[in-house]
Amino acid sequence: MPQEDNVPKPERIPFFQRMLDNPFLLLFIGVAMPTVFYILWGIMEIATIPVAE
Amino acid sequence: MAQFRVCPDSGFYFDKSAESLMKVNAVAGAVSLLIAGVLALGVILTRWQEVHLLPADLFYQVLTGHGINALIFWIIFFEIAILYFASSTLLRTRLAAPRWAWLGFILMVVGAVMNNVAVFQGNSSVMMTSYAPMQAEPHFYLGLILFAVGALIATFVFFGTLVIAKDDQTYQGSVPLVTFGALTAAIIAVFTIACGAIILVPTFLWSIGYINHIDAEMYRIIWWGLGHSSQQINVAAHVSVWYLLAGILFGARPMSEKVSRSAFLLYIFFLQLACAHHILVDPGISAEWKVFNTSYAMYLAVLASLIHGLTVPGAVEVAQREKGLTKGLFEWLRKAPWGNPVFSGFFFSLVIFGFIGGITGVVMGTEQINLIIHNTIYVPAHFHATVAVGTTLAFMALTYLLIPVLFRRALFLPWMAKWQPYVFSAGMTIMILFLLGAGTLGVSRRHWDMEFTGAALSFEYPGTAYMMMAVGAIGGVLGVLGGAMYLIVTVGSLVFGKKLEASAGLLQSFGVPLSSGVYNVAQPEQLPMAPKLAVEQHGSGGFEAPGTFVLAMALLVCFVVYYFINWDYLASVWPIS
Numbered sequence: 076m077p078q079e080d081n082v083p084k085p086e087r088i089p090f091f092q093r094m095l096d097n098p099f100l101l102l103f104i105g106v107a108m109p110t111v112f113y114i115l116w117g118i119m120e121i122a123t124i125p126v127a128e
Numbered sequence: 129m130a131q132f133r134v135c136p137d138s139g140f141y142f143d144k145s146a147e148s149l150m151k152v153n154a155v156a157g158a159v160s161l162l163i164a165g166v167l168a169l170g171v172i173l174t175r176w177q178e179v180h181l182l183p184a185d186l187f188y189q190v191l192t193g194h195g196i197n198a199l200i201f202w203i204i205f206f207e208i209a210i211l212y213f214a215s216s217t218l219l220r221t222r223l224a225a226p227r228w229a230w231l232g233f234i235l236m237v238v239g240a241v242m243n244n245v246a247v248f249q250g251n252s253s254v255m256m257t258s259y260a261p262m263q264a265e266p267h268f269y270l271g272l273i274l275f276a277v278g279a280l281i282a283t284f285v286f287f288g289t290l291v292i293a294k295d296d297q298t299y300q301g302s303v304p305l306v307t308f309g310a311l312t313a314a315i316i317a318v319f320t321i322a323c324g325a326i327i328l329v330p331t332f333l334w335s336i337g338y339i340n341h342i343d344a345e346m347y348r349i350i351w352w353g354l355g356h357s358s359q360q361i362n363v364a365a366h367v368s369v370w371y372l373l374a375g376i377l378f379g380a381r382p383m384s385e386k387v388s389r390s391a392f393l394l395y396i397f398f399l400q401l402a403c404a405h406h407i408l409v410d411p412g413i414s415a416e417w418k419v420f421n422t423s424y425a426m427y428l429a430v431l432a433s434l435i436h437g438l439t440v441p442g443a444v445e446v447a448q449r450e451k452g453l454t455k456g457l458f459e460w461l462r463k464a465p466w467g468n469p470v471f472s473g474f475f476f477s478l479v480i481f482g483f484i485g486g487i488t489g490v491v492m493g494t495e496q497i498n499l500i501i502h503n504t505i506y507v508p509a510h511f512h513a514t515v516a517v518g519t520t521l522a523f524m525a526l527t528y529l530l531i532p533v534l535f536r537r538a539l540f541l542p543w544m545a546k547w548q549p550y551v552f553s554a555g556m557t558i559m560i561l562f563l564l565g566a567g568t569l570g571v572s573r574r575h576w577d578m579e580f581t582g583a584a585l586s587f588e589y590p591g592t593a594y595m596m597m598a599v600g601a602i603g604g605v606l607g608v609l610g611g612a613m614y615l616i617v618t619v620g621s622l623v624f625g626k627k628l629e630a631s632a633g634l635l636q637s638f639g640v641p642l643s644s645g646v647y648n649v650a651q652p653e654q655l656p657m658a659p660k661l662a663v664e665q666h667g668s669g670g671f672e673a674p675g676t677f678v679l680a681m682a683l684l685v686c687f688v689v690y691y692f693i694n695w696d697y698l699a700s701v702w703p704i705s
Contacts, residue, residue: 095389096302098290098311101396105315106322109353109400113421114323117349117404117413124345124412 131222132649133642137628138376138533141652144641145226146216146289150209150534152233152639153282154527157205158618160240161520164198165611167191168604172559175505176601177578177594184576188253191574193244195256199515200358201240201275206523207313207365208236208282213534214310214368215289220652221298224288228281235278243271255574257355260331260342269332276324276354283317286310299655305382305389306375309368312392316361319400323353345412356403359515363433364395366477366522370440373474373525377465380447381658383439383672391439394432401425405493409502415495422493430490437482438680441475442673449673457675473525473549480553481518484560485510487687497694500701505597506567509560516607517556521549524614531621535637536629540620544613552610558603566596568697 094100131144170190173181182190216223223229245267246252252264290311293299303311327350333339371388374380382388404421407413448460465471488510492498501507528545531537539545571578571593578597580586622637631643641647671677 092302095308095393098287098315101311101393102287102315102318105312105396105400106319108397109319109357109403112425113401113403114350114353116417117407118346120413120417121343121345121349 131647132220132652133646134649134652135533135536140217140533141220141649142534143216143222144647145229146212146223147534148639148641149223149226149229149233150212150217150530151637153205153209153212154530154534155622155638156233156237156240157202157209157523158615160197160201160205161611162615163244164194164202165608165615167194167197168611169608170194172601172604172608174576175578176598178598179601180577185250185253187576188255188574189247189250192253192255193247196243196247196272197240199256199511200272203362203365203515203519203523204275204279204317204358205236205240207317207361208233208279210365210369210526211282211286211310211314212289213530214307215286215293218304218307218655219289219293219299220655221289221293221296224285224292226285229285232278232281232285235274235281237278239271239273239275239278241271242267242274246271257351258331259351260334260344260347263335266332266335269328269335272324273328273332276321276328279317280321283314283321286314296651297654298652300657302389304655304658305385306368306372308389309364309371309392312395313361313364313368315396316357316364316400320354320357320361323350323357327351327354345410348410349407349413352403352406353400356406357400359511359519360395360399360402362515362519363399364392366481366519367392367433367436367440369522369526370436370474370478371443373470373522373529374440374444374447376529377468377471377474378444378447380443383442383446387435388439391432391435394428394435397428398425399429399432402429402489402493405498408495408498418495422495426493427490430486430493433482433486434680437478437486437683438676440478441679442676445673445676457678460675467546469528469545469549470525472546473521473528476549476553477518477521477525480513480521480557480560482683483686484557484564485513485518486683487690488513488564490687491691491694494691497691497698500694500698501567503573504567505563505571505573507573509563509567509600512556512563513560517553517560521552524552525549527614527618531618531625532628535622535625536627536632536642537621537625537637538628539617540623540625541617545617548610548613548617551613552607555603555606555608555610559600559607560603562596562600562603566593566600569593569596571597 132141133144133147134141167190170182170187171194173179174187212223212229215221246265247268249265252268254262254264254268258264258268290303302308327347330339331342331347334342371382401421402425404418405426408418408422444464445460448464453460453463464475488506492501492507492510528539531539569590569592571589578589578593623634629642629646631646636642
């Protein structure tokens with residue numbers, strides 16, 4: 076019997092937990108979400124207001 | 129080289145550099161709170177129409193200084209101290225780049241001083257929001273920019289410390305929940321400060337003549353990314369403090385780590401979008417943008433707050449029931465340490481934030497009923513429930529814990545500390561409730577004279593509105609007294625408090641390290657992963673925390689009743705036939 080069969084496999088970390096354990100991924104999401112939905116969308120709305128004549 | 133000390137009372141490990149930085153940031157925050165509190169008296173005693181203390185110019189000047197010192201400087205200085213505690217101390221690691229951290233602190237102090245100088249010189253009474261085209265002196269904006277840059281450096285020192293802790297394997301598994309909450313606060317801080325830079329740098333250039341125009345609507349949208357998100361940093365930070373205090377006071381463990389972390393994740397995704405409720409009545413922005421950013425997205429952040437509001441007291445209840453306090457629904461709460469200001473401050477912060485701040489926040493975020501109270505004194509009432517009580521009182525409670533642990537001093541005038549959360553909460557709650565009432569009657573915020581003396585277009589408020597403003601002001605004065613008690617206890621402790629460590633002298637209270645012999649730990653032991661909770665039944669009827677469930681149902685009933693009262697009120701002020 077090969078020896079490596081006796082070595083316990085490391086526990087697989089679920090995807091969700093890996094995401095929560097990655098501070099820089101969370102930083103990206105936490106900055107991207109309001110930047111897209113609040114800032115960029117809001118600026119686009121203002122930019123499309125016709126200029127008064 | 130040994131650079132850690134272990135606190136003999138709490139078992140916390142303090143890195144020498146991080147300890148000094150926590151102290152100086154907390155002290156700078158307290159100084160800002162002192163300025164904000166003194167200025168608050170001027171605001172309160174002017175809005176109390178029968179007293180009407182200050183002339184108009186001075187009122188707006190004082191209101192500007194109060195807002196910035198309370199909502200920006202006090203809380204962010206203190207939050208930087210929390211970030212260093214949540215990373216270095218809780219993860220048992222050295223602080224990343226302490227020299228950069230000191231640079232950040234110096235920039236923050238210079239910025240805060242510069243901004244205050246601009247305000248007190250009298251030509252920058254533009255309120256905290258400093259809406260363009262109102263223009264302040266250049267050093268008003270420059271001070272804010274320097275402060276923001278310093279805070280950003282401190283935030284990245286926090287991220288760097290997380291990386292060091294992971295590389296050095298100072299903890300097992302995931303970071304503790306309190307650190308995860310602080311991470312949430314730090315992420316929101318990065319967005320907040322970026323918004324500040326995007327709008328304040330061009331506004332500064334406009335103030336010195338390099339740019340000739342700032343679009344007022346563009347300014348409002350981006351500025352609120354700074355102004356409101358800075359208050360969202362508070363929410364994430366004080367919820368983390370709640371978990372910390374519950375753990376330290378009761379040995380309470382979160383009822384479900386997964387649920388609590390998911391709630392923080394909802395904050396990361398959605399909390400900052402709530403900035404949009406300030407723009408709800410602005411023309412030119414579509415209903416889709418307003419509804420998505422306030423109602424849909426914000427409610428998911430509200431859901432997260434509801435989760436924390438359930439799990440924090442629930443964790444305390446479970447811990448108390450484990451100790452045998454199992455009679456009825458509320459023995460665990462009745463027999464809680466109400467004489468300990470750490471507990472009373474923590475619990476009042478939680479209840480007032482949830483019941484008043486949370487419910488009024490949802491009303492303000494609903495586009496239709498927001499119309500009733502938009503830009504009235506209701507708005508300051510709401511954010512005094514969330515920031516002045518929710519955040520500030522949580523930070524005050526944490527201070528009482530940290531004075532012996534971090535500063536190694538015993539509390540000065542402990543009887544005063546015992547009563548301080550009660551006086552502060554009672555005063556602020558009276559003020560908040562009556563200002564909510566006055567706001568519902570339409571009393572404007574930021575208005576020097578509600579009698580409109582000499583105005584071409586005047587308006588006569590009902591007598592009830594004057595009465596509510598007066599009672600609210602009495603509550604506000606009581607709240608300021610509670611704030612003064614906090615400062616007397618904290619400053620008194622740092623200066624006169626009994627030394628718990630021989631080398632904890634006056635200079636050490638303000639950031640100088642303790643004697644070198646105290647730092648005798650080269651590297652703390654690895655923080656073990658908390659054992660999994662055994663599934664137990666402490667409550668009755670299948671609930672682990674039945675008392676908390678009843679409190680949560682009471683909150684729900686209050687919320688539903690108040691929400692629909694506002695819809696009914698909207699129907700009465702804007703009849704549709």
